[in-house]
Structures are given as C-alpha cells and as structure tokens.
Amino acid sequence: AQSVTQLGSHVSVSEGALVLLRCNYSSSVPPYLFWYVQYPNQGLQLLLKYTSAATLVKGINGFEAEFKKSETSFHLTKPSAHMSDAAEYFCAVSDWDREYGNKLVFGAGTILRVKS
Amino acid sequence: DAGVTQSPTHLIKTRGQQVTLRCSPKSGHDTVSWYQQALGQGPQFIFQYYEEEERQRGNFPDRFSGHQFPNYSSELNVNALLLGDSALYLCASSFGVYWQNTDTQYFGPGTRLTVL
Numbered sequence: 001a002q003s004v005t006q007l008g009s010h011v012s013v014s015e016g017a018l019v020l021l022r023c024n025y026s027s028s029v030p031p032y033l034f035w036y037v038q039y040p041n042q043g044l045q046l047l048l049k050y051t052s053a054a055t056l057v058k059g060i061n062g063f064e065a066e067f068k069k070s071e072t073s074f075h076l077t078k079p080s081a082h083m084s085d086a087a088e089y090f091c092a093v094s095d096w097d098r099e100y101g102n103k104l105v106f107g108a109g110t111i112l113r114v115k116s
Numbered sequence: 117d118a119g120v121t122q123s124p125t126h127l128i129k130t131r132g133q134q135v136t137l138r139c140s141p142k143s144g145h146d147t148v149s150w151y152q153q154a155l156g157q158g159p160q161f162i163f164q165y166y167e168e169e170e171r172q173r174g175n176f177p178d179r180f181s182g183h184q185f186p187n188y189s190s191e192l193n194v195n196a197l198l199l200g201d202s203a204l205y206l207c208a209s210s211f212g213v214y215w216q217n218t219d220t221q222y223f224g225p226g227t228r229l230t231v232l
Contacts, residue, residue, distance in 0.1 A: 036223070043120075043206055044159070044223040090158055100172040102210070102219055103149060106158035 002027045002095040006107035014115045019063075019078040021110045023091030026072065032094035033074045034104065035065055039087045047089075050074060061085070086114045118143060120209050120224035128230045129197050137192040137227045141209030148190040149221060150182060153204040165190050194229075202231045 007022040025031050032051050036044040048059025055067045065076045074091060088111045092104040121140045129135050141148050147166045151159035161174035165184035184190045188209075194201055205228075208221035 034220070041228075043122075043225040044208075046220060046222065049220060092158075097172070101147070101164055101166060102221075103161045103164060103172060103174070104151075104159070104208075104221060105161070106151075108158045109156075 002031065002093045002105045004091050004093050004105055004107035006089075006091050006110050008110055009108065010111045010113065012113040012115060013081045015083055016080050019076070019081045019085065019112065021076040021089050021091075021112065023065075023074045023076065023107060024072050025074060025091075025093045027093055029096075032096070033065075033067065034092045034094070035059065035063070035074075035076050036090045036092060037087050038090065038109075044090065047076070081112075081114045083114050083116065086112055088112070120207055120222055122205075122207050122224040122227050124227060125225070126228045126230075128232065130232050131197055131199060133197050134193065134195045135197060135229060137194075137205050137207075137229070138189065139192070139207030139209075139224060140189045141207075142222050145209035145211045145222070146188050147210045147219075148184060148188065149208045149210070150190070150192050151206040151208065152176070153206055153226070155203070159206055162192070197231045199231050202229060204228050 003026045005024045034049045035047040048057045050057050050067045058064045063078045088109045090109045091107045096102040123138045149164040150162040153159040163173040168184045179195045181193045204226045206226045207224045210219040210221045
C-alpha cells in the first residue's frame with residue numbers, strides 16, 4: 001500500500017528565507033505525487049504534481065518540488081518565503097488500481113509559519 | 117468556470133442524528149471522491165463514485181454511505197452520528213480516473229461537521 005510521511009509537523013521560517021517541507025513516500029509502483037496547500041478554514045488547493053514527465057516540478061506561487069527515486073522523496077521548496085505562504089501543506093501519493101480507480105493517500109501535513 | 121462546490125458550509129448535529137452533505141463537481145468532471153479530515157490530521161479517503169456507483173471505499177463503517185446523480189453531483193450520508201465524526205468533509209472531483217492514473221483531484225471548500 002502507498003503511504004506518505006511528512007517530516008516536521010511545524011516549520012517556521014523568516015520572511016525571505018528558504019522554505020523546505022519534507023515528504024517521503026512508499027509505493028510499490030512508480031508513484032504519482034502531489035502537494036496541496038490548505039489555508040485556514042478552506043479546502044485543499046493543488047500546488048503541483050509529479051507524473052514522471054520531469055523530476056523537477058514547478059508549481060504555483062513560486063513553489064517547486066524535486067522527485068528523487070533513490071531517496072523516495074518529494075520535498076517542496078520555495079526560495080523566498082512570503083507572509084502569504086503561511087498555511088498547512090499536504091503531500092499525497094496516488095493509490096491507483098486499474099479496476100477500482102484512483103484515490104489519494106495523504107501525509108499528516110506540515111504547518112508553515114512565516115515570521116516577519 | 118465554477119470549481120467544486122459543497123453545501124452546507126457548516127453543520128451542527130447531535131449524537132445519533134443523520135446528516136447529508138452535498139457536492140457539485142467541477143465542470144467536465146465525472147468522478148467524485150469524499151475525504152474526512154479530522155482536526156490536525158491529513159484527509160482520509162472515504163469512498164469514490166463513478167457512473168453513479170461506489171467504485172472503491174476506504175476504511176469507514178457502513179454508517180457512511182453516498183450517492184452520485186446523473187449530473188455527477190454527489191451526496192455523503194452519515195447515520196447514527198458519533199462525536200468522532202466531527203471533522204471537515206472534503207469533496208474532490210476528477211476526470212478519467214479509470215484510464216489515466218495521473219488524474220488530478222480538485223477539492224471543494226469542505227463542510228465542517230460538528231457533532232455534540
């Protein structure tokens with residue numbers, strides 16, 4: 001079964017500093033991976049997705065993630081944090097079955113705090 | 117183009133009652149998935165509907181049931197509510213789930229259910 005581990009339930013950075021949110025996955029097949037962001041009292045918004053086309057994936061709001069098969073990782077980064085990036089971030093892996101379809105398996109989430 | 121919509125936004129029920137949550141998928145999408153997000157946790161897959169049938173189900177009791185209508189909208193029903201059912205219920209829609217395992221799920225804003 002597919003699974004996702006997000007290291008660090010809380011990450012705090014200063015405005016303008018590098019953002020690094022960690023995600024490791026476990027998958028028996030080539031994985032398809034996603035990062036979603038959730039602002040307070042809102043649903044999930046897709047940041048980016050990896051579907052094997054390229055290992056470095058660029059998303060919205062200046063975020064990007066690199067797929068590293070050898071490390072089973074899909075860490076999310078942003079060169080310079082902005083106050084508006086404060087939110088909770090979820091890494092997810094696609095658990096797909098040809099007969100039953102696709103569902104997402106999520107990590108526990110990382111809350112990003114941005115200090116001024 | 118309207119995204120995924122859910123109603124109601126908030127709901128308060130008492131133990132033992134029954135509740136129905138509603139979801140309208142993004143235009144052009146034919147598959148609806150439901151997730152439960154308890155406070156401080158990542159979303160957990162409940163079930164998924166395609167062609168008006170439940171195609172796969174997560175580890176949730178039979179008290180959780182659903183329906184998909186010909187216009188692809190969906191309902192989630194929960195009977196005999198427990199305190200532990202208090203959570204944010206998220207609906208996600210997608211297209212082409214069965215022949216492409218890279219389909220992207222787009223989430224609605226969620227329904228916040230509180231069970232007293």
